[in-house]
Amino acid sequence: MKFQTASITAALMLTTQAYAGEITIYTSYEEDEAAAFLDLAREAMPDVEMNMLRLSTGDLAARIIAEQGNPQHDVIWGFAASTIVNPEIEKTLEPYAPEGIEGIPAAFKSADDKWFAVTGYMAAFCVNNERLKDKGLEMPTSWADLTDPAFKGEVVMPNPASSGTGYIQISSILQMMGEEDGWALLDDLDENVAQYIKSGSKPCHAASAGEYIVGASYDMRAIKNIAEGYPITMVIPSEGSGNELEANALVASSDNKEDAKRFLDWTITPEAATAYGKWKAIVTMPGGEKPQQFLDAGLPKDTSDVLHPTDFKAAADDRTAIIEEWQKRYEN
Amino acid sequence: MADVMAPPRRRLPKMGDTTISLGLSVLVLLALAVFFVVPVIAILWRSFDTGAGYGLGNYVAALSDPRIWELVVNSLAVSGLSAFCAVTLAYFYAYALQRTHVVWKSALRMVVMLPLFAPSLIQAQGLIFLLGRNGIFNRFLGFDIEIYGFWGVAIANTLYTFPYAFLILSAALAVADARLYEGAIVMGARPFKIFRTVTLASTKFGIAAALFVAFSLSITDFGNAIVIGGNFDVLATEIYSKVIGQAQFHLGAVIGVILLVPAALSKLIVERISKKQHSQVTDKSVALQIRPNRKRDWLFGTYAGLIVGVFLSVPLIVVFASLVKLWPYNMSFTLQHYRFDVQNGTAPLWNSIGVAMATAFFGVIAVFAASIVTLKFRTPLSGPISFLATLPASIPGMVLGLGYVLAFNSLSNPLNFLYGTFPLIILLYIYYNHAQGYLITATSLKQISSTFDEASTMLGGSALRTLFKVTLPLLWPTLLGVGVFFFMRAMVSLSAVIFLITPQTQVAAVSVLQLADRGATNQAAAFSVCIMGIVILMLLLVRTVLWAAGARGVTLIR
Known part of the structure; x- marks a missing residue:
């Protein structure tokens, strides 16, 4: 008032x-x-x-x-x-x-x-418990788990070309695993991704609404949606979180x-x-x-255990090149 | 468009009239220049900014990228399909209302306007509630529908553009000359032939205008494509990615310019289609009496019922979602979502009502003046004005909004004092929706024969006198409808105004966005229900006032 x-x-x-x-x-x-x-x-x-x-x-x-x-x-x-x-x-x-x-x-x-x-904030998955159970799948714990063919068509991620959250997810995977392994993982992941949504919070909302099993999003989005009452679990990828x-x-x-x-x-x-x-x-x-x-x-309790120490300077400098490469690989 | 739309001039206007005509034309053109052309140029010229001076570098880069061509094809396909569907469906719906004896016409008119009553963001959400992978159909009725992608966008855009097409087509079908129909019947033509040669032919301009509006709205809209498009990208979402996702204005501006090409082409095609449209109401006209025909009324009644079912389902699901604890998991009834905890609470709702009323009032004046100077007062400026009057339909809201910031926030602009105020938001709403308002008015105005003007002029009436004594009395129900249209648009549009709001000038649609952003979907639905409620209340209020004033036969939505 x-x-x-x-x-x-x-x-x-x-x-x-x-x-x-x-x-x-x-x-x-x-x-x-x-x-x-x-x-x-x-x-x-x-x-x-x-x-x-x-x-x-x-x-x-x-x-x-x-x-x-x-x-x-x-x-x-x-x-x-x-x-x-x-x-x-x-x-x-x-x-x-x-x-x-x-x-x-x-x-x-x-x-x-x-x-x-x-x-x-850091990258986190929102996993819909109800839908996971319906499909009889195990709770994923890492990016690598999401490449399992069982998750085909059940993963949504933010599009790095339009979402900052999407970009830090991609850039942290590349920083953590190196160019070659990083792109290889993203290639495998792409097989399972149903949608690259143009916002960082919408993938979590989509998983919360039960549209998909996994929405790659960020920590507070997951925590707040759990508090709203949605049947989801927050998973911080074990490889390290961007x-x-x-x-x-x-x-x-x-x-x-x-x-x-x-x-x-x-x-x-x-x-x-x-x-x-x-x-x-x-x-x-x-x-x-x-x-x-x-x-x-x-x-x-101590998030520094799971955080990947991001090189923000490099992430910013490489942004255009990484997004271009990403679009070349996964769009159209 | 004007040169083909205007009736041939049969006698030279008087000297004083020329001054008035020219004066008013200049005024209309100036307003369009200041509040539309300048902001659009302010943003689109950035497409020439290559970082190392100005040139065509960005265009060369963009056009040599095969991805852009794919987006062009996607955009054309989905917008073409939804424009075709929306106009076809709306034509028969308008026909049912104007040319048959179906029952409950006022309710039928109201229901198909529903997509204009709430922010498009929430309608796309409603569509997902219904048809999403975990929506009603799939979750509770056992279907297996996949909505995300081309078909989802096509359906959403058809629903979204239907009301605009309907408004224009309804204005076109509202008047008819019975003599043409009697002539056709006397000559033994079958009903289908009459429909094709008389009805369709006499509404060509309306059909063309409706196609243009529906196509332009679809191709410039990114809201539906973002929510429901999945990985199906179009030019409008590409602008969003470049400007909002990567803060690269120059690349977004290039696509903004590319987006003008199909829009301009569609306008040319429309002009060809609408050539030689004759006025429907002349001094010799006999108003068409709709004959009784049970079979026809049943057929069209069923059709209208089906359409109404579709248009009711989305808002009803939104209302429902606003009243349950947690869609779709906990369906127990609650009013808790109406206790808004969004910043500023319900204050933006009141702001929006004021803004929308002002938009309605000044918007009607703007499009009426533009229609008059292009269709009734022929001056050398009529052509450019008619072109500019419909161009706003081809500019995405986001582009126009950012253009307003660039143009009016600049200290060198003498109108800089408007920046950060409600009047600028009102002006943005008027010029953002100018094309639709203008086309509804022009469609109506075209049906009124110039013989009325000529009779008035010959009897010694000045152009202004003819305007107030002849044109306005015939046109005012349409203008009232256009006012209602502007009111609705100002209550719900989001993509342009997001760049003009300040801490002091918050509007209702933005509150819906804030709530949806932070995941309070049910509360966002509740806020939208309040907006819908206000629009419906406003419609009823105006209706009552009209009724009390003795204008009982007038409908707000024609």
């Missing part, structure tokens, strides 16, 4: 012109997570008026690039690291090292301070950098970290216990 009045009042003013004490935040955190985090941020900084726009990674990237001539936002929050390094987005950022940035390992921030990531970081950054054109920086400082406070812990499987800074719900869903 509180949002509602605020948004109606703001809507009546018909303007987004920023004034001192007001910041605009662009985020790709899922809608419920973003709302929960924002509530906390508002409590911590009651004097700052925070406007938040939430769009999926791809939509938001297109929006930021289209707006680059006259950016409307002050801060980027929880936005895929593999996309924030896109030169057209990176050039709109200003280096900023918030207080306490030392607590975040070097692997999770850019060398030139243009972005840092406090949270992330992961994506959700980065925060300061926008160079911001006309309220003071508050924008305060906001970024807040995103790495222990208080924020505790909140992230309740919503995210990967938190790059200490603090915060994993909720029992996550562990029940099958998430290990």
Whole structure:
């Protein structure tokens, strides 16, 4: 209700012109997570008026690039690291090292301070228990299991050409197994894949709805769908799980950098970290216990055991080439 | 189109009329230029940006890739098939409503409009609820249907374009000159021959316009193809992959331009088909009285019933899904999904109602003005205006939305102050749906003979006087319908507006997307049900107002 009045009042003013004490935040955190985090941020900084726009990674990237001539936002929050390094987005950022940035390992921030990531997500399968039982199949535990001909037509994956989650799955397989073995595995997998869906979360939704047995997706999607009540199991591939970081950054054109920086400082406070812990499987800074719900869903206490240490730089550099090769092999 | 559509000019208009005609034409053209052409160019010129200067490099690369040609074939095949099916089905449905005595006509009109009442995202979802691998047919009725792929997209697009085709065809079949039919009967023609030589011939323009709209909507739509297409890719999904998936605007823009080719070709073909369409209502016309014919009414009644069944099934399943705990596993009744926990709650619904009303009001003015200056006031600008008025149908919403950002967010644009406001969202909705609104109006306007105008002019009436005293009184029921159409579109369209919303200007369709994105499918269905409810309420409200005002014979959806 509180949002509602605020948004109606703001809507009546018909303007987004920023004034001192007001910041605009662009985020790709899922809608419920973003709302929960924002509530906390508002409590911590009651004097700052925070406007938040939430769009999926791809939509938001297109929006930021289209707006680059006259950016409307002050801060980027929880936005895929593999996309924030896109030169057209990176050039709109200003280096900023918030207080306490030392607590975040070097692997999770850019060398030139243009972005840092406090949270992330990793590849996970959503396996529909009901459909698995109907077909009399064993619970898969790895990418290799999914190449079993018994799964023919029962696996859905995100299309790396249109989904960031899809791309990290492919790129992590290639990074973990090397070019040759990696493509060989993907070739075998392709025999069983019914659809390459054009979104990272839809494969899990499709498996949850019982359309297919396995949907390759990401951790929180599986955990949340289990919480919604869908009869699915989360499986983290035993080969290692590719992961994506959700980065925060300061926008160079911001006309309220003071508050924008305060906001970024807040995103790495222990208080924020505790909140992230309740919503995210990967938190790059200490603090915060994993909720029992996550562990029940099958998430290990220490995710670094299952994470494949992703080389984000290489993943970003090779993106076009890998997608081209992938399309050549598996599309049409 | 205008030059073939317009009746031959028989006498020179008066001096004052020329000024008014030209003035209004310039105004219409200017608005189309600012709110349509400039944004489209702002995005499409990027197709020449090769990274190392400007040139045709991107086109050479794209056209030498065999994949693109496969996508072209896919796009043409699926859009051609669904346009053909939608127009054929809609023609006989409109015929049933306009030329036979089937019962419950108002309800029949309303039901086939249902696909316009909810975001297409949720309709595709509804189709999966019904026909998916774990949908009702397969899960509970023991079928083994595979919906994903070419046929799924063809079915979804047929359903999606049917209402547009119906609106245009219904306007075309609404009026007829009884003398033609009597003449045919006197000459001993059989019913089928009469249908072919009189009915079909006199609705050529409507058929052509409906084909063009259905084809353009299918070829530019990526929503259905993404949800239900599986691995079946088309040009529109390729734009999505390039722009949203890989943030490569220049490659997406190339495909946006390629997409204009079949659309432009279809427009040329349409012009040929619709050549020599004569006005249906002249000063000598006798309104067609539909003769009683039990057999015919039964036949068309059954057909209409079947169509209604299909069009009811998808929204009903969405309503049902919004009322159960967890589709399809836990079917116990609950209202919990109507307690929306999406950001901003139900505020976007109220925003959307305001936006949709403004879109309806200004949208009608825009397309009415465009139809008048192309069909009634002949000026040298009529040709270009008629071309531009229907071009928006060939531009995918995503492309137009990003074009708006590029054009209006730029500080060098004097209209920059509109950026981030509701008025710009309203303008986007008007020009995004301009082609359909224009074609419905023009189809209706074409049926009104220019002899009325001439009589009025000869009696000393100015062009404006003729407009207000003759044309408007004949046309206003259609305009009301066009207003309702704009209202519905502004309540539900998503692909373009997603790039213009700000934290302060959220609209209802985006809330549905947010909910669907985060996996709350049942809640997304519930939010869509609210949108559908508002549209239906609005229809009833306008209906009541009309009824109270004494206009009892008027239907909102013709």
